[in-house]
Amino acid sequence: MSATSWAWLVLLLPLLGSISIALGFRAIPARAAGVVGTASIGLAFVCGVAMLVNLLGQDPEARHHASSLWDYASIAGLDIKLGIYVDQLSTFMVLVVTGVSTLIHLYSFGYMRSDEGYHRFFSYLNFFVFSMLLLVLAGNFVLLIVGWAFVGFASYALISFWYRRATATRAGMKAFVINVVGDIGLVLAAFLIFRELGTFDYGAVFAKAPEVFSTNEWTVTAICLLLLVGAFAKSAQLPLHTWLPDAMEGPTPVSSLIHAATMVTAGVYLIARTHVLFVLAPTAADIAAFTGLATLLVAGTIAIAQTDLKRAIAYSTMSQIGYMVMGVSIGAYAQGLFHLMTHAFFKALLFMAAGSIISAMANRQDIDRMSGFWKAMRFTSVLFLIGSLALAAFPLTSGFFSKDSILAFAEARGGMYEWMAIGGYVGAFLTAIYTFRLVFRVLPGDPCPEAAHLIESGELYHGPPINPATEEEEDTEVGFPGAHHHIAEQSKPMAVAMAVLGFGALFAGLVQVPGVTDVLFKFLDPAFANSPLSEVHPSVGAEWRGLAIGGLISILGIATAWLLWVRQPELPALFRERLRPVYLLCLNKWYFDEAIDFLVVRPALAIGRFANRTFERLVVDGLVIGTEDVVGGGGRLVRIVQSGYVRGYALLLIVGFAGLALYFLLSSS
Amino acid sequence: MNVEWYVVLSSLLFAIGAMGILVRRSPIVILLCLELMLNAGNLALVAFSRMVGNQQGQVFAIVVMVVAACEVVVGLGLIVALFRRKLPLDVDALRELRG
Numbered sequence: 191m192s193a194t195s196w197a198w199l200v201l202l203l204p205l206l207g208s209i210s211i212a213l214g215f216r217a218i219p220a221r222a223a224g225v226v227g228t229a230s231i232g233l234a235f236v237c238g239v240a241m242l243v244n245l246l247g248q249d250p251e252a253r254h255h256a257s258s259l260w261d262y263a264s265i266a267g268l269d270i271k272l273g274i275y276v277d278q279l280s281t282f283m284v285l286v287v288t289g290v291s292t293l294i295h296l297y298s299f300g301y302m303r304s305d306e307g308y309h310r311f312f313s314y315l316n317f318f319v320f321s322m323l324l325l326v327l328a329g330n331f332v333l334l335i336v337g338w339a340f341v342g343f344a345s346y347a348l349i350s351f352w353y354r355r356a357t358a359t360r361a362g363m364k365a366f367v368i369n370v371v372g373d374i375g376l377v378l379a380a381f382l383i384f385r386e387l388g389t390f391d392y393g394a395v396f397a398k399a400p401e402v403f404s405t406n407e408w409t410v411t412a413i414c415l416l417l418l419v420g421a422f423a424k425s426a427q428l429p430l431h432t433w434l435p436d437a438m439e440g441p442t443p444v445s446s447l448i449h450a451a452t453m454v455t456a457g458v459y460l461i462a463r464t465h466v467l468f469v470l471a472p473t474a475a476d477i478a479a480f481t482g483l484a485t486l487l488v489a490g491t492i493a494i495a496q497t498d499l500k501r502a503i504a505y506s507t508m509s510q511i512g513y514m515v516m517g518v519s520i521g522a523y524a525q526g527l528f529h530l531m532t533h534a535f536f537k538a539l540l541f542m543a544a545g546s547i548i549s550a551m552a553n554r555q556d557i558d559r560m561s562g563f564w565k566a567m568r569f570t571s572v573l574f575l576i577g578s579l580a581l582a583a584f585p586l587t588s589g590f591f592s593k594d595s596i597l598a599f600a601e602a603r604g605g606m607y608e609w610m611a612i613g614g615y616v617g618a619f620l621t622a623i624y625t626f627r628l629v630f631r632v633l634p635g636d637p638c639p640e641a642a643h644l645i646e647s648g649e650l651y652h653g654p655p656i657n658p659a660t661e662e663e664e665d666t667e668v669g670f671p672g673a674h675h676h677i678a679e680q681s682k683p684m685a686v687a688m689a690v691l692g693f694g695a696l697f698a699g700l701v702q703v704p705g706v707t708d709v710l711f712k713f714l715d716p717a718f719a720n721s722p723l724s725e726v727h728p729s730v731g732a733e734w735r736g737l738a739i740g741g742l743i744s745i746l747g748i749a750t751a752w753l754l755w756v757r758q759p760e761l762p763a764l765f766r767e768r769l770r771p772v773y774l775l776c777l778n779k780w781y782f783d784e785a786i787d788f789l790v791v792r793p794a795l796a797i798g799r800f801a802n803r804t805f806e807r808l809v810v811d812g813l814v815i816g817t818e819d820v821v822g823g824g825g826r827l828v829r830i831v832q833s834g835y836v837r838g839y840a841l842l843l844i845v846g847f848a849g850l851a852l853y854f855l856l857s858s859s
Numbered sequence: 860m861n862v863e864w865y866v867v868l869s870s871l872l873f874a875i876g877a878m879g880i881l882v883r884r885s886p887i888v889i890l891l892c893l894e895l896m897l898n899a900g901n902l903a904l905v906a907f908s909r910m911v912g913n914q915q916g917q918v919f920a921i922v923v924m925v926v927a928a929c930e931v932v933v934g935l936g937l938i939v940a941l942f943r944r945k946l947p948l949d950v951d952a953l954r955e956l957r958g
Contacts, residue, residue, distance in 0.1 A: 832956070832957060833954070833957055834955065834957030835950070835951060835954055836950045836953070836954075837880065837881055837884075837951070840880050840881060844877050
């Protein structure tokens with residue numbers, strides 16, 4: 191079988207899984223939905239591996255194939271196919287997406303077991319994986335937009351999964367609206383591409399673009415900026431990021447899969463996929479790189495001040511995606527994708543461990559209430575620590591190699607990009623601090639009441655079901671979080687999923703040790719060979735120097751966190767006191783929500799109210815009510831005639847006929 | 860004999876019938892007046908037919924008679940129905956169709 195046939199199978203399996211669970215949920219027994227869901231994604235992963243093996247058997251230059259099932263529209267120069275494009279980039283993405291998704295499905299199999307919406311969950315989750323695969327395998331911009339919109343919907347459905355919870359439905363709507371802003375950017379970019387190049391097809395677009403556009407021409411810059419709007423909304427970059435922390439209202443496996451490992455990296459994929467256009471528009475690429483840098487720094491400072499466990503990890507996700515966006519924008523394509531892969535491993539792992547801890551806390555997420563989980567949940571704690579080490583880029587973990595490869599590239603490019611490398615190292619320092627702040631507050635110390643309960647009785651603590659956002663009590667039917675979720679210690683599937691990811695988080699970096707293995711870059715580089723930036727290569731010595739600096743900064747950050755939250759726990763309070771404005775700025779997320787509210791939401795509402803008062807009241811109501819008045823008035827007039835007296839009608843008849851007769855008599859004479 | 864006399868007589872009969880419909884309230888009398896108006900029309904038709912000299916007007920008169928017979932059947936049936944339901948036999952009292 192050819193690579194494209196395997197790719198079609200990769201697309202088909204999750205779709206079949208989703209449909210069969212959605213339609214057959216009455217017929218299949220309760221746990222079967224989880225088995226079907228997990229198996230379909232697992233098989234898709236196997237097909238992805240077959241795709242990779244197939245590609246590896248070919249010449250590196252010839253590893254790109256397009257395939258089409260049928261034509262959507264073929265008229266007047268428009269040629270849209272239901273086509274996919276298989277190359278190193280899409281194969282890599284397919285493997286990351288299906289691999290991590292399989293593990294997260296396995297985790298959900300245990301975690302969601304007590305939830306009433308079990309079938310619905312797996313159906314949505316499979317649909318999400320299908321949409322994401324459609325996004326990465328699409329062979330033209332139209333199909334890309336379809337996949338792009340599908341993942342937006344899947345994200346909305348899964349954030350609002352507990353649909354009786356008002357905060358969750360609101361968060362879902364917020365995510366959807368902001369994502370639609372991005373969709374509009376992407377659609378407009380596709381329109382512009384079609385107007386300038388006359389095709390939607392990836393191969394044709396990337397072949398024609400260098401001939402049609404001159405460097406920094408306004409059209410190609412506009413296209414790239416519009417693409418960036420889409421990428422920023424999906425990947426939660428400033429200023430379109432505010433939906434991501436709120437998206438943590440969804441179940442934890444959703445946060446792990448969609449809002450950490452896969453969907454939010456779609457923007458990174460988009461920039462890498464359209465790198466030909468970004469090379470032609472260096473201004474747009476620089477804007478993207480600076481936005482990535484700003485996001486990684488801003489999100490890092492916010493993460494330090496947050497007390498909600500999942501939100502803090504969400505901000506770290508934003509920050510890490512900032513690294514990836516910066517990487518792919520400055521030309522470090524393979525490096526950015528490498529970080530995407532390792533991030534998928536360790537961030538999915540962190541969320542899984544956090545989910546395990548949160549279920550032990552009876553769904554509470556406030557780290558102020560947590561402590562002593564090292565004693566209560568050893569397995570979860572070890573994996574939480576592994577994930578944190580990888581996130582903090584501790585030497586020899588996966589994050590260590592991937593993050594520093596981006597920064598080494600930035601440094602090798604020189605000029606203002608060196609400043610980006612320095613900013614990246616500052617971000618790495620922040621990363622180590624906020625990650626180990628979580629570790630030091632949750633794991634060591636005396637067990638909190640919930641953890642102590644777990645140690646004593648071996649059972650999970652059951653509190654009244656509480657909405658962590660509002661502290662309000664809820665009843666638990668369908669559409670609310672299940673009676674209780676499960677922890678990795680007591681559920682085999684969850685433990686297996688976390689162990690595999692923990693292995694990946696520790697050792698995935700070894701595929702790409704500079705000068706030693708270099709497996710990943712050798713595979714990915716031919717896909718980006720047409721970019722002039724592929725000439726830039728940091729020397730092996732420079733890479734190792736970068737790694738040394740990165741490792742040092744990571745250890746320094748961890749030590750700082752240790753000093754602040756273990757050695758001298760009174761220091762953070764002192765900082766809060768002394769640097770109150772800074773602390774408030776970080777605690778309130780740099781007031782982005784308020785700024786957007788002030789700049790966009792309120793003006794829009796004001797315009798709406800104004801239109802309601804003037805246009806709606808005067809013009810629309812005037813037309814509607816005026817019509818009603820005319821008809822009603824006419825009716826009232828005619829009613830007078832309908833007296834009900836038969837003799838009255840007879841008189842009218844006679845007078846009428848007499849009148850007619852008279853008229854004809856007079857007019858004929 | 861001139862056709863004018865017939866037409867004058869027909870108009871008179873018609874006017875009497877119309878007047879009867881307008882002033883009387885008993886349904887039976889109104890029905891009778893209707894018949895009077897129809898037959899006034901018949902008289903005019905036959906007179907004009909004789910004047911012109913062909914039979915078409917007389918054919919029309921026969922059709923009108925048939926219609927009149929049907930109309931009497933329906934009208935009398937209505938009156939019997941009114942009587943059976945003990946409704947007043949007064950057209951001014953029967954004005955449920957007022958708009």
